[in-house]
Amino acid sequence: MSEFIKAAVIGHPISHSKSPIIHNHWIEKYALNGSYEAIDIHPDNLSAELDKLIAQGYSGFNFTLPHKELVLPYCDELEQIAEVIGAVNCLSVKDGKKIGSNTDSYGFLANLTHQKQGIDFQGGAALVIGAGGAARAIVSALMSTRMPRIYVTNRTFEKAQKLADELNMFTDLIVPVAWDKKDQVLDQCTLIVNTTSLGMDGQPDLEIDFGRLSKGALVNDIVYAPLQTKFLKDAQASGFETVTGIGMLLYQAQQAFRKWFHVNPEVDEELTQKVLAQI
Ligand SMILES: NC(=O)c1ccc[n+]([C@@H]2O[C@H](COP(=O)([O-])OP(=O)(O)OC[C@H]3O[C@@H](n4cnc5c(N)ncnc54)[C@H](OP(=O)(O)O)[C@@H]3O)[C@@H](O)[C@H]2O)c1
Known part of the structure; x- marks a missing residue:
């Protein structure tokens, strides 16, 4: 035995x-x-x-x-x-x-690559929304895919700045973006990930201007309660492919x-x- x-x-x-x-x-x-x-x-x-x-x-x-x-x-x-x-x-x-x-970095990347076969990480920038623990795992995972740029926006800007300073080390891959300026980088993004608790049951929703997002971009929310957040529903209504957080x-x-x-x-x-x- x-x-x-x-x-x-x-x-x-x-x-x-x-x-x-x-x-x-x-x-x-x-x-x-x-x-x-x-x-x-x-x-x-x-x-x-x-x-x-x-x-x-x-x-x-x-x-x-x-x-x-x-x-x-x-x-x-x-x-x-x-x-x-x-x-x-x-x-x-x-x-x-x-x-x-x-294991959060692996979990994030394994889920994306299983849900979207042949995903091209190098074809555009990512926007990571949030700068907490989950965001650090996700930015680390995205760095390993050799994405050309990773924008990080957070309600408390200093935390986005700190994340960029600590994870960039000898690169300038991670660029912090002010919370009220995040829509301005959407036209460069092929991937957006919500890592904040916005959209969770009992929390306010996350709103972005999907009209400005690059055509063909993939939208991922790591919140899974509810599975279909308003953020994902808005993305689908604007014609974008989405990935939920359960994976x-x-x-x-x-x-x-x-x-x-x-x-x-x-x-x-x-x-x-x-x-x-x-x-
Ligand atoms: N699917 C999965 O496997 C998985 C794994 C890990 C986490 N998650 C989910 O990811 C979310 C974040 O987890 P975490 O561990 O990173 O938490 P955390 O370290 O506490 O970070 C929370 C993040 O949410 C932001 N936030 C909270 N309330 C906000 C509001 N009203 N407006 C704007 N931003 C707000 C915070 O911004 P400030 O810095 O400004 O406070 C911070 O960026 C949770 O919903 C968690 O359940 C899912």
Whole structure:
């Protein structure tokens, strides 16, 4: 019998997390010897509680709010992507070593490339709306595609500027744009991504002038509750192709699952519908 693998998602609160549905679907589908739970840990007790879980044999963790940054100093090693993003959403314990990673960049890119086969990243600029944790993961992912320019706009401009300063390093690929000037760059963009919480259930909607967006551009919203945000509906009404946010959630889980269970699990329609039914 193979070793029993224990994994969990840690947050505070945690009851909203869809990760147990995703990982348990795969554990069952591939008849694996393992478990995945949701565990609520208060940020004040994070390291002590993680120590206890590791002593009990847990070897894989996901982190959600408010832990993604707090867990950085707990890691013995950071994969480069976690270091660049400045947040850990996935931790693996290997030979007693705690290795922090971030699977959001992979999740974002895997979703886009699966939804839009043959997507040409080098044919125009991207506009990333927002400058929080998800935006950092997405800008890092887009940098790897060699897009010629990545505009970043944010309600608080200083955060867009800081993101550009930190991720640009020796390039000038990332260009911060003032929130009230974002429509002015739309004619250069072949991809727009909403990474803000605008459009989420209970939040105001995100409005942009789709009349100014370059013809044939792809519009992605990483918000998935609701699945079809007003931003995506407006884009469709103006004739643009759209990609919803649920795939990024599923693909970021795929990379984490692979690290812990050494199986490459499939993101299929059955799983997508299972998760959507809980939103
Ligand atoms: N699909 C997925 O797998 C996935 C993965 C990660 C995150 N997400 C979603 O992405 C969103 C952002 O997550 P995050 O972790 O990046 O959060 P975060 O770090 O808290 O960043 C929030 C972002 O939203 C902006 N924002 C919030 N309220 C706003 C408003 N009223 N007007 C304009 N901008 C506003 C913030 O701008 P300021 O800097 O000005 O406050 C900031 O840019 C959430 O909805 C989350 O659920 C989805």
